[in-house]
Amino acid sequence: MTSSNTPVRTRFAPSPTGFLHLGGARTALFSWAYARHYRGKFVLRIEDTDVERSTQDAVQAILDGMAWLGLDVDEGPFYQMQRHAEHKQAIQQLLDSGHAYYCYSSPEEVQQMREQAKAEGLKPRYDGTWRPEPGKTLPPVPEGRKPVVRFKNPEDGAVTWDDLVKGPISVANHELDDLVIARSDGTPTYNFCVVVDDRDMGITHVIRGDDHVNNTPRQINILQALGADIPVYGHVPMILGPDGEKLSKRHGAVSVMEYANAGYLPEAMVNYLARLGWSHGDEELFSITELIAWFDGSHLSRSPAQWDPKKLNWVNAHYIKQSTAEDLCQQVIPRVQALGGNTDSIDMLAIIKLLQPRAETLETLAQEAMLFCGPQQEAAPEALEKALTEQARTLLADFKQHAQALESWTAPQINEIIQGALKRHQARMPHLGIPLRLVVTGQRQTPAIDAVLAILGKQTVLQRLENF
Numbered sequence: 001m002t003s004s005n006t007p008v009r010t011r012f013a014p015s016p017t018g019f020l021h022l023g024g025a026r027t028a029l030f031s032w033a034y035a036r037h038y039r040g041k042f043v044l045r046i047e048d049t050d051v052e053r054s055t056q057d058a059v060q061a062i063l064d065g066m067a068w069l070g071l072d073v074d075e076g077p078f079y080q081m082q083r084h085a086e087h088k089q090a091i092q093q094l095l096d097s098g099h100a101y102y103c104y105s106s107p108e109e110v111q112q113m114r115e116q117a118k119a120e121g122l123k124p125r126y127d128g129t130w131r132p133e134p135g136k137t138l139p140p141v142p143e144g145r146k147p148v149v150r151f152k153n154p155e156d157g158a159v160t161w162d163d164l165v166k167g168p169i170s171v172a173n174h175e176l177d178d179l180v181i182a183r184s185d186g187t188p189t190y191n192f193c194v195v196v197d198d199r200d201m202g203i204t205h206v207i208r209g210d211d212h213v214n215n216t217p218r219q220i221n222i223l224q225a226l227g228a229d230i231p232v233y234g235h236v237p238m239i240l241g242p243d244g245e246k247l248s249k250r251h252g253a254v255s256v257m258e259y260a261n262a263g264y265l266p267e268a269m270v271n272y273l274a275r276l277g278w279s280h281g282d283e284e285l286f287s288i289t290e291l292i293a294w295f296d297g298s299h300l301s302r303s304p305a306q307w308d309p310k311k312l313n314w315v316n317a318h319y320i321k322q323s324t325a326e327d328l329c330q331q332v333i334p335r336v337q338a339l340g341g342n343t344d345s346i347d348m349l350a351i352i353k354l355l356q357p358r359a360e361t362l363e364t365l366a367q368e369a370m371l372f373c374g375p376q377q378e379a380a381p382e383a384l385e386k387a388l389t390e391q392a393r394t395l396l397a398d399f400k401q402h403a404q405a406l407e408s409w410t411a412p413q414i415n416e417i418i419q420g421a422l423k424r425h426q427a428r429m430p431h432l433g434i435p436l437r438l439v440v441t442g443q444r445q446t447p448a449i450d451a452v453l454a455i456l457g458k459q460t461v462l463q464r465l466e467n468f
Contacts, residue, residue: 006229008040009204012066012073013047013194016058019255020065022247022307023209023239026273030236031207032071033274033295043201044076049190051081065256068266070288078201080193087188090196090226091149091181099225100181102147103130104139125177126150149182151192151222159217164207164234165300171217179218195219199228205297210235234297236277237304247307263335263362265323268316276305285318313360320359325352328365335366341373348373350455354447372455376464377442384438392435393468395421399432400465409458415450440464 010031014024035042044066048054063077094100105113105126114124130138131152153176160170181192188196194215198206213235223230241251248254259269270288278301280286280294320328329352333343351369359365371377379387388396402417422432437446440461446452453461 006204008035008038009043009202010035010040010207011043011045011198011201011203012071013045013197013208014062015047015050015053016055016062017050017053018058019061019257021254022256022273024062025065025069025256025269026239026276027208027236028066028071029069029270029273030234030278030295030300031205033291034205034207034297035074036292037295040204041074042071043078043203044073045078045080045197045201046076047080047190047194049080049187049193061255061257068260069256069270070266075201078197080197083193083197083200084188086200087193087196088182088186090199091188091192094151094181094222094225095149097225098132099152100149101130101132101152101178103150103178103180104142104145104147105129106142106145123175128178131178146184148180148184150178151181151218151225153178153218153221159220161216161220161230161233164205164232164297165236166210166213166302169213169216173217173221176218176221179222181222191215191218192222195222195226195228198231199223199226203231204229205232205234207234207236210237234300236300237302239276240304240306242307242309244306251307263364263366264312264316265319265362268312268319271319272312272315276307277301285315317358317360320356320362320365323356325349325356328352328356328362331362332366332369335362336369336373339366339370339374341366341370343373346372347455354451354455358447371441371443371446371452379438379442379444383444387435387438387444388468389435391425391427391431395425395427395432396435396439396465396468398424399436400462403458403465404462406458409454411448411450411454414453418450435468439468 012024012028012031014020014028020028032042034040046059046062048059059077066073091100095102103126109129110126113127113129117127118124130147131150132138154173156173158170158172159176160168163169179191180189182188197203198219216233216235220230239247241247243251256269260266267288270291271286274286274291274295275284278295279299280290283290286294326349329348332352333348336343336348348369351372352365355365355368359368398421399417402420403414406413406417418429418432421427422429433449434444437443437449437452440456441452
C-alpha cells in the first residue's frame with residue numbers, strides 16, 4: 001500500500017456516456033473532500049474508451065455538474081483515449097516480463113470453455129489453453145487469427161486489501177482467470193487502462209462505487225506485476241431509492257443538474273450527498289468547510305444509503321433560510337420571468353423576505369412569487385360562494401372603507417384596520433382573513449395577509465375588492 005508520507009492524490013473517473021448522476025456526484029464529492037482534507041490533489045479523468053457511447057456533450061454535462069457543486073479539480077480533465085500509447089507500452093512491459101501472453105482462442109472457443117466449466121459445476125472462466133508454463137507445449141497458432149493479450153494472473157495465494165469502507169477483503173487468486181488486457185485489434189481494455197492511468201497519475205486513494213469491488217483484485221495483481229504502488233481502495237455502497245430499490249430515473253431526477261434546474265442550492269446538495277453513506281456524529285447540517293475538516297475517510301457506511309426527497313427538501317429549506325434575501329432575489333427573478341411574471345414594477349426584495357421562511361426550493365419560491373408578479377388568480381367559484389357569507393361581506397365592506405382612507409399603506413397599518421373590523425363586528429380572524437385572501441389573491445392560504453396586501457399595493461387591493 002502507499003506510504004503514509006505520500007501526498008494524497010484522489011481521482012474521479014466518470015465515463016462520458018450521460019449526465020453526472022447522483023451516485024457519481026457523491027463519489028466525486030467523497031474523493032474531492034478526502035483530497036481537500038489531507039491537502040492533496042484531486043484529479044479528473046474522463047474514461048472515454050466506450051467510443052460509440054461517449055460524447056463531448058456528456059463530458060460537458062459532467063463538468064457542469066461538478067462546477068455547480070463546487071468540486072474544483074487540481075489536474076485534468078485527462079482523456080483515457082489520448083493515453084493509448086502509454087497503455088500499449090505497459091502491455092509490452094508485461095509481455096516482456098512474462099506477466100502477459102498472446103491468446104489465440106476465438107470468442108466462440110472461450111464461450112465453450114465457460115459453458116463446459118459451468119456444466120461441471122465450476123466457475124465459468126477461460127481455461128488457460130494459451131497460458132505459457134514451463135514444459136507446456138502450446139497449440140499451433142491458427143492461421144490468420146489475431147490474438148488478444150491476457151494478463152497471467154497468479155494461481156496461488158490471495159489478493160488482500162484493507163478497504164477504506166468495507167474493511168479487510170481477501171480473494172483467492174484461483175478464483176480469477178486470466179483477464180484480457182488488449183483486444184485482437186490491439187486496443188487496451190478498460191480494466192487495464194484504469195490500472196495504468198492510476199499508476200501514471202500517482203493515485204494514492206481510489207474511492208468508488210462498490211460495483212467495482214470485483215475489479216479490484218485483478219487491478220491490484222496487474223499493478224504489482226507492473227511494479228507500481230497499490231492505492232488505498234474504498235468502495236462505497238450504492239444509493240437506493242425511497243422504495244429500497246436501486247436509484248433510477250423512475251424515482252425522479254437523477255442528474256445533479258436536474259436538481260439545479262429544480263431550484264436546489266449547491267451547498268444543500270453537497271450537504272445532503274455527503275450524509276448519504278457518511279456521518280460525523282449526529283451532525284445533519286454543516287458547511288463545506290466543516291465537511292473538509294471532518295472527512296478523513298472514517299465513518300463511511302458499509303450499508304447502502306437511501307435517497308429521501310423530503311430530507312433533501314428539509315436540508316435545502318435550511319440553506320434558503322440561511323441565504324441573504326438579496327442573493328435569493330438575484331436567483332429567483334429569472335425564474336419568475338421564465339414563468340411569465342413581471343418583476344419590474346414590484347418590490348421583489350420584500351416578496352423574497354416574505355416567502356423565504358417557508359420556501360423549500362428556488363422554484364417553489366418563484367412559483368409563490370407569481371402571487372405578486374403574475375395576473376390576478378381567480379378563486380374557485382364554489383370556494384368563494386362558501387366563504388362569502390353575509391358576515392364576510394360585512395367585514396369586507398368595513399375593511400374596504402377603512403382601507404380607502406388609509407394614508408400609509410404598510411403592513412402594520414393594514415393589520416390595524418383588520419383588527420379594528422374584527423373588533424367592531426365581534427368576529428375572529430378567519431371570518432375576515434379567508435374571504436379577504438380568496439377575493440384578493442384567489443388563494444385560501446397565503447403568508448401573513450397584512451404583508452401580502454402591503455406588497456400588492458393599495459390600488460390593486462381596492463380594485464380587486466371593488467366587486468364584493
